Amino acid sequence: MTKLFTTYRVLALVVGVLLLVGTLDIILKYGFSEGSGPQSLGEDLDVVWLFHGWIYIVYVIVAFVLTQRARWTLPQFLLMMIAGLVPGLIFWVEARVARQIRAQFPDLQTAGSA
Numbered sequence: 001m002t003k004l005f006t007t008y009r010v011l012a013l014v015v016g017v018l019l020l021v022g023t024l025d026i027i028l029k030y031g032f033s034e035g036s037g038p039q040s041l042g043e044d045l046d047v048v049w050l051f052h053g054w055i056y057i058v059y060v061i062v063a064f065v066l067t068q069r070a071r072w073t074l075p076q077f078l079l080m081m082i083a084g085l086v087p088g089l090i091f092w093v094e095a096r097v098a099r100q101i102r103a104q105f106p107d108l109q110t111a112g113s114a
Helices: 002-031 037-044 047-070 072-084 089-104 108-113
Strands: none
Touching: 002 037, 002 047, 002 089, 047 089, 047 108, 072 089
8 A cells, every 4th residue: 555655646746747837838838929938938848738648647547546445435536536637736635635545544654754
């Protein structure tokens, strides 16, 4: 369970960062005039969405396995899924999941801190 929990936390943070960078991409790409420096940077950042998509799929699988092992309900799993699609939300959800997992599996207290 320790490796699964650690993998979930890393994936959540990576997905969250990629989502924020992707959001910045959209702001730069569509918020500035055509041909400007920020607009060109926005176009260059488009590749972030490819990485976010693939890593999000892995995140979904790991989150599903984690919720199954923890015997959580469907709404808890759905909140984890939505968090990977709403900029910034995943950081709050990851912290909440970490608290719940550590409370449910006290043996992870020391393992999750390292």
